[in-house]
Amino acid sequence: MKKILTVDDSASMRAMVAFTLKAQGFDVTEAVHGQEGLDKATASTFDLIISDVNMPVMDGIEFITNVRKLEAYRFTPILMLTTESGLDKKQEGKSAGATGWIVKPFDPQKLVAVVNKVLK
Amino acid sequence: MSDPLERFKAVFFDESAEAIDAIERNLLNVDDASDMDSETINDIFRSAHSLKGGSATFGMGSLTEFTHVMETLLDKVRANELSLTQDILDCLFSSLDVLRNLVSHYQFEDEINESSMIEVRSELERLLDPSASSSAPAAAVASAAVPASAPAESATDGTHWRIEFAPDPQIMMTGNDPLRYIEELTDLGEIEVSCKTSGVPQFGTLEPTNIHLIWTVEVKSKEPIDEEALKDVFLWIEDEAEFTFTNLGGAAPAAVTPPAPVAEAPSGQTPVATPEVQPQTQATASPPATAQPEKKAPAQAQASKKRASQSIRVDLEKIDSLINLLGELVITQSMLSIYGDEEKYPQFERLSEGLSQLERHTRDLQEGVMRIRMLPIDFCFSRFPRMVRDLAKQLDKSIAVEIIGENTEVDKTVIEELNDPLVHLVRNCVDHGLETRDERIAAGKSETGTVTLKAFHQVGNIIIEISDDGAGLNTERIRKKAIENGVIKANSQLNDQSIHELIFAPGFSTADAVTDLSGRGVGMDVVKRNIRGLGGTIDVRSTEGEGTVFTIRLPLTLAILDGQLLKVGTETYIIPMLSIIESIQLKSADINKVGRRDVSFKWRGNFIPILNLAEVFDCPMEQDQLIESGLVVVVESDNKHCGILVSELTNHQQVVVKSLEANYDKVEGLSGATILGDGSVALIIDVGALITRVRMH
Numbered sequence: 154m155k156k157i158l159t160v161d162d163s164a165s166m167r168a169m170v171a172f173t174l175k176a177q178g179f180d181v182t183e184a185v186h187g188q189e190g191l192d193k194a195t196a197s198t199f200d201l202i203i204s205d206v207n208m209p210v211m212d213g214i215e216f217i218t219n220v221r222k223l224e225a226y227r228f229t230p231i232l233m234l235t236t237e238s239g240l241d242k243k244q245e246g247k248s249a250g251a252t253g254w255i256v257k258p259f260d261p262q263k264l265v266a267v268v269n270k271v272l273k
Numbered sequence: 274m275s276d277p278l279e280r281f282k283a284v285f286f287d288e289s290a291e292a293i294d295a296i297e298r299n300l301l302n303v304d305d306a307s308d309m310d311s312e313t314i315n316d317i318f319r320s321a322h323s324l325k326g327g328s329a330t331f332g333m334g335s336l337t338e339f340t341h342v343m344e345t346l347l348d349k350v351r352a353n354e355l356s357l358t359q360d361i362l363d364c365l366f367s368s369l370d371v372l373r374n375l376v377s378h379y380q381f382e383d384e385i386n387e388s389s390m391i392e393v394r395s396e397l398e399r400l401l402d403p404s405a406s407s408s409a410p411a412a413a414v415a416s417a418a419v420p421a422s423a424p425a426e427s428a429t430d431g432t433h434w435r436i437e438f439a440p441d442p443q444i445m446m447t448g449n450d451p452l453r454y455i456e457e458l459t460d461l462g463e464i465e466v467s468c469k470t471s472g473v474p475q476f477g478t479l480e481p482t483n484i485h486l487i488w489t490v491e492v493k494s495k496e497p498i499d500e501e502a503l504k505d506v507f508l509w510i511e512d513e514a515e516f517t518f519t520n521l522g523g524a525a526p527a528a529v530t531p532p533a534p535v536a537e538a539p540s541g542q543t544p545v546a547t548p549e550v551q552p553q554t555q556a557t558a559s560p561p562a563t564a565q566p567e568k569k570a571p572a573q574a575q576a577s578k579k580r581a582s583q584s585i586r587v588d589l590e591k592i593d594s595l596i597n598l599l600g601e602l603v604i605t606q607s608m609l610s611i612y613g614d615e616e617k618y619p620q621f622e623r624l625s626e627g628l629s630q631l632e633r634h635t636r637d638l639q640e641g642v643m644r645i646r647m648l649p650i651d652f653c654f655s656r657f658p659r660m661v662r663d664l665a666k667q668l669d670k671s672i673a674v675e676i677i678g679e680n681t682e683v684d685k686t687v688i689e690e691l692n693d694p695l696v697h698l699v700r701n702c703v704d705h706g707l708e709t710r711d712e713r714i715a716a717g718k719s720e721t722g723t724v725t726l727k728a729f730h731q732v733g734n735i736i737i738e739i740s741d742d743g744a745g746l747n748t749e750r751i752r753k754k755a756i757e758n759g760v761i762k763a764n765s766q767l768n769d770q771s772i773h774e775l776i777f778a779p780g781f782s783t784a785d786a787v788t789d790l791s792g793r794g795v796g797m798d799v800v801k802r803n804i805r806g807l808g809g810t811i812d813v814r815s816t817e818g819e820g821t822v823f824t825i826r827l828p829l830t831l832a833i834l835d836g837q838l839l840k841v842g843t844e845t846y847i848i849p850m851l852s853i854i855e856s857i858q859l860k861s862a863d864i865n866k867v868g869r870r871d872v873s874f875k876w877r878g879n880f881i882p883i884l885n886l887a888e889v890f891d892c893p894m895e896q897d898q899l900i901e902s903g904l905v906v907v908v909e910s911d912n913k914h915c916g917i918l919v920s921e922l923t924n925h926q927q928v929v930v931k932s933l934e935a936n937y938d939k940v941e942g943l944s945g946a947t948i949l950g951d952g953s954v955a956l957i958i959d960v961g962a963l964i965t966r967v968r969m970h
Contacts (some may be wrong), residue, residue, distance in 0.1 A: 252448035253509030258330035
């Protein structure tokens with residue numbers, strides 16, 4: 154079973170992502186901010202990480218930068234889940250090592266399609 | 274609970290309430306000082322941002338639209354493009370009200386207050402763009418967000434595209450596999466792929482994780498494919514690869530786009546493809562409203578050291594059923610303890626040991642479960658700084674709010690029920706208690722008055738004090754008013770304290786003019802009734818010229834009661850310990866009678882009524898038996914006393930309160946029932962109601 158880590162400070166957003174992906178048979182772990190995400194990513198191995206950008210404690214950009222530095226996550230797909238359609242955030246995320254992004258609000262089916270695509 | 278979306282919505286509503294409260298708290302913190310740290314404004318921004326994201330996800334358009342404007346403004350403040358003026362602060366405060374209204378619209382289908390929403394929104398927009406000239410860069414970005422018009426009307430009879438795709442060698446390092454994108458093109462049509470390997474270095478210098486291949490992909494389809502759709506496929510990596518899209522089929526001339534610049538692409542110049550464009554605010558929104566800020570926040574948000582508190586949300590029903598179950602456990606446990614009585618059953622010594630351990634654990638468990646229902650009183654207190662700020666502005670008074678003991682924990686139900694009475698008391702302090710600036714200065718006080726909310730625990734109770742350092746109650750005016758309203762007689766002799774307590778009398782109001790704030794017909798008597806409904810008491814202490822203190826005393830929880838068990842004949846009753854003053858033994862001669870009825874006795878210098886429980890509740894017993902025993906429990910409610918005749922006092926214990934109303938019917942003079950260790954039911958006496966009743970007779 155593919156393991157996915159979702160990092161978001163919003164409980165409803167986390168619940169949505171987790172629910173959608175669990176229904177597709179993925180093993181989903183949740184973290185409430187970048188630091189917790191980093192701790193969980195270090196403690197275990199995930200096939201895909203989906204991270205929010207704006208978060209307390211450690212934001213998404215810093216989180217992605219840090220995860221990408223971990224040996225185990227050099228090639229792991231990391232998706233940003235963000236409302237920022239502004240190019241600067243995407244650019245920042247990409248430079249930090251993000252694979253791509255999903256724009257909130259997302260359609261659950263689209264999320265599943267994207268996840269399946271990157272996990273193929 | 275079946276529809277997951279509804280469930281997520283419920284979580285979102287909780288979240289938005291928290292986010293709005295968080296913004297308010299933060300705004301209140303900035304309120305006094307004009308300087309504001311970037312951490313606070315980042316927090317505020319983040320809360321607004323999550324609101325926007327969540328509301329968009331759940332299709333709450335008006336909320337998304339409104340938060341978007343708010344967010345844009347906050348972002349400018351965050352980026353130091355705008356300074357936080359008093360105007361902006363005021364407008365943000367008003368925005369919170371709009372947000373609350375919008376949330377409740379989606380949550381409870383309340384009406385949207387359109388006029389105030391539009392008003393606040395245009396104010397936000399005005400603040401965003403104080404001078405028209407500064408809108409130029411914003412407009413540029415806004416236009417960039419519009420998808421570039423593609424030669425959409427290209428081919429009608431099938432399409433044929435050639436794509437040259439040269440990924441950056443490092444592309445794998447972002448988790449992107451070029452093949453994934455090539456494969457995705459099959460969704461659009463048939464593909465033919467060829468690969469140029471000439472770029473691959475000598476084996477010795479080859480870095481296996483780097484990509485040195487250049488692909489040429491030909492896509493053919495009977496359906497028309499526009500360039501945007503192709504670009505869409507590569508959207509994530511448009512800056513990590515070079516592309517050439519060549520239209521080989523259809524009537525339209527081949528459209529060749531220059532390869533996307535890799536490194537130096539300044540943000541705002543590469544058009545974003547359609548699907549990634551955020552739902553735009555309505556066409557009426559002014560350009561700055563849709564603009565994204567270009568500057569980055571000053572110094573990346575320092576990771577805040579605050580840890581989000583670890584908590585879960587649980588349906589209250591589940592907790593209540595747990596508490597109920599635990600009540601049953603307590604009962605079973607005390608039933609068992611009867612069999613563990615060593616004197617009766619000496620052979621079960623070890624059983625008795627085990628039982629006493631069980632008792633201890635049950636008690637701990639009970640305490641633990643009860644604590645789940647406990648919330649810090651901050652949930653209730655936190656709204657007051659904002660409320661007082663608004664009221665003070667309205668009344669042109671200068672008022673500070675001090676909160677002490679906001680972490681004191683109280684039962685959730687108590688907190689909810691406490692809200693209205695506290696709002697009323699605080700409004701009273703602000704409206705009647707505290708003087709105007711001039712009056713305060715004239716009285717030699719500081720210009721700023723203080724309202725203090727304080728909570729603390731005291732032997733199984735929670736005490737809440739609402740106080741102000743205002744003028745204090747005007748004894749003479751209260752007295753006059755009470756006489757006018759017929760609350761007391763003109764010749765009544767009352768000390769100051771008794772006069773002050775008249776404000777709790779039904780039908781009493783001292784406000785000379787009914788203002789919008791306090792005197793709206795709901796008097797202090799209602800406050801008192803509410804508090805009493807919670808099994809609590811309220812009293813007032815006031816010193817003229819120095820201020821007023823309202824003290825509320827409440828049980829920690831409504832589900833468990835500290836009770837004194839007593840017998841009337843063979844029946845067991847329970848009186849809440851909180852209402853018992855003392856128990857005394859009277860001689861028959863001490864009791865005054867009218868005819869054969871016991872009426873009163875002298876207690877601490879005053880005559881107080883006496884009540885024969887056997888008579889009140891029709892207990893099957895000889896009337897005289899009680900009088901012979903002469904055992905009287907003196908109880909108090911609302912500063913009124915009464916003696917209750919009982920035949921015997923038994924244990925003092927904590928009992929789990931069961932509602933009579935829910936299980937049977939409301940009975941006057943009783944506040945509930947409980948099940949005792951031996952399985953029998955004991956009724957809990959509503960002391961307040963009994964005293965009122967005996968006073969009426």
